[in-house]
Amino acid sequence: xxxxxxxxxxxxxxxxxxxxxxxxxxxxxxxxxxxxxxxxxxxxxxxxxxxxxxxxxxxxxxxxxxxxxxxxxxxxxxxxxxxxxxxxxxxxxxxxxxxxxxxxxxxxxxxxxxxxxxxxxxxxxxxxxxxxxxxxxxxxxxxxxxxxxxxxxxxxxxxxxxxxxxxxxxxxxxxxxxxxxxxxxxxxxxxxxxxxxxxxxxxxxxxxxxxxxxxxxxxxxxxxxxxxxxxxxxxxxxxxxxxxxxxxxxxxxxxxxxxxxxxxxxxxxxxxxxxxxxxxxxxxxxxxxxxxxxxxxxxxxxxxxxxxxxxxxxxxxxxxxxxxxxxxxxxxxxxxxxxxxxxxxxxxxxxxxxxxxxxxxxxxxxxxxxxxxxxxxxxxxxxxxxxxxxxxxxxxxxxxxxxxxxxxxxxxxxxxxxx
Numbered sequence: 235x236x237x238x239x240x241x242x243x244x245x246x247x248x249x250x251x252x253x254x255x256x257x258x259x260x261x262x263x264x265x266x267x268x269x270x271x272x273x274x275x276x277x278x279x280x281x282x283x284x285x286x287x288x289x290x291x292x293x294x295x296x297x298x299x300x301x302x303x304x305x306x307x308x309x310x311x312x313x314x315x316x317x318x319x320x321x322x323x324x325x326x327x328x329x330x331x332x333x334x335x336x337x338x339x340x341x342x343x344x345x346x347x348x349x350x351x352x353x354x355x356x357x358x359x360x361x362x363x364x365x366x367x368x369x370x371x372x373x374x375x376x377x378x379x380x381x382x383x384x385x386x387x388x389x390x391x392x393x394x395x396x397x398x399x400x401x402x403x404x405x406x407x408x409x410x411x412x413x414x415x416x417x418x419x420x421x422x423x424x425x426x427x428x429x430x431x432x433x434x435x436x437x438x439x440x441x442x443x444x445x446x447x448x449x450x451x452x453x454x455x456x457x458x459x460x461x462x463x464x465x466x467x468x469x470x471x472x473x474x475x476x477x478x479x480x481x482x483x484x485x486x487x488x489x490x491x492x493x494x495x496x497x498x499x500x501x502x503x504x505x506x507x508x509x510x511x512x513x514x515x516x517x518x519x520x521x522x523x524x525x526x527x528x529x530x531x532x533x534x535x536x537x538x539x540x541x542x543x544x545x546x547x548x549x550x551x552x553x554x555x556x557x558x559x560x561x562x563x564x565x566x567x568x569x570x571x572x573x574x575x576x577x578x579x580x581x582x583x584x585x586x587x588x589x590x591x592x593x594x595x596x597x598x599x600x601x602x603x604x605x606x607x608x609x610x611x612x613x614x615x616x617x618x619x620x621x622x623x624x625x626x627x628x629x630x631x632x633x634x635x636x637x638x639x640x641x642x643x644x645x646x647x648x649x650x651x652x653x
Contacts, residue, residue: 271464291640422569491518
């Protein structure tokens with residue numbers, strides 16, 4: 235039986251609990267696992283993926299940025315971020331600072347609200363860690379730490395409220411099941427803005443900048459792929475058929491992302507690299523994220539294939555045209571592919587989830603409005619947040635000697651490999 239449009243949109247958004255909801259042990263068990271899976275994505279999956287892509291002298295600093303993003307992100311999320319994102323309010327949420335009023339008996343749907351807090355907190359942490367990939371090898375560790383805390387509160391949490399938190403004044407009305415706009419477009423734009431402000435790395439475009447370890451890149455991408463099952467299927471906040479659908483299409487789109495990237499890479503260079511294949515998996519995952527609760531297998535095939543090919547083309551061609559040193563291509567893999575995924579969400583709705591009165595054209599407009607508002611707000615406020623963080627740390631960029639020497643030794647007193 236086809237569902238009404240309201241039901242479809244409800245499926246695509248995490249919602250706060252009603253007073254008469256009942257705890258489901260099955261849903262709770264699944265969400266504990268899903269939360270642990272998403273946690274694995276930042277200090278392990280993304281850290282290794284980014285660490286393998288950077289140069290040897292900056293590997294530990296790059297990994298450390300993912301680690302501190304998760305630690306600081308968790309802190310500010312439970313103190314104020316969750317309240318801004320999921321508290322009561324039209325423009326921003328209020329009333330749940332320091333998790334005020336939330337106890338072990340409080341429910342969000344059929345799971346404990348404390349578990350929902352933890353699950354959503356992992357999203358906030360990985361979003362700012364993704365943005366960090368654009369600025370590595372030249373941003374101060376202290377600047378990034380302060381930036382991460384402020385960005386989650388000023389940029390991430392409000393956008394989350396508009397997409398998922400139920401605000402009536404600013405409500406996207408889009409279909410974003412697991413964070414295509416909230417996480418990936420948001421983080422991609424933020425990374426690109428800070429990269430532009432920081433300026434290019436020394437020698438960028440003049441000397442070869444090769445990945446430290448393609449092996450780590452593949453390992454990191456595999457951990458991201460594994461954790462993404464919790465990211466997407468967990469966003470149903472229940473152990474049901476929609477979660478199973480999200481699980482399946484996530485795997486399909488990631489696989490097709492690998493194929494799409496490698497095909498594009500081969501057409502351009504007559505080579506198919508493992509770094510490219512791993513990046514394609516991430517691109518496919520990004521592309522399917524907003525549609526994972528509404529697309530079927532056929533839709534996932536197309537979304538993933540195009541996402542992988544688009545990511546490869548963006549990194550190889552469009553990045554040179556834009557001429558911003560986005561160190562690890564966060565915008566091209568997350569921002570650009572995320573935009574495709576948001577539009578594709580309206581294009582590929584499974585027949586068994588499509589409402590009788592579903593209007594594809596109207597939904598595409600809503601998707602574009604959400605994308606546009608996210609780009610504008612994230613771009614402007616990210617710049618503000620970066621300048622504040624930079625002011626508090628005496629400038630956001632490391633000095634030339636530190637950059638030349640490498641941030642691992644100069645900042646942390648460590649090396650990735652002790653020979």
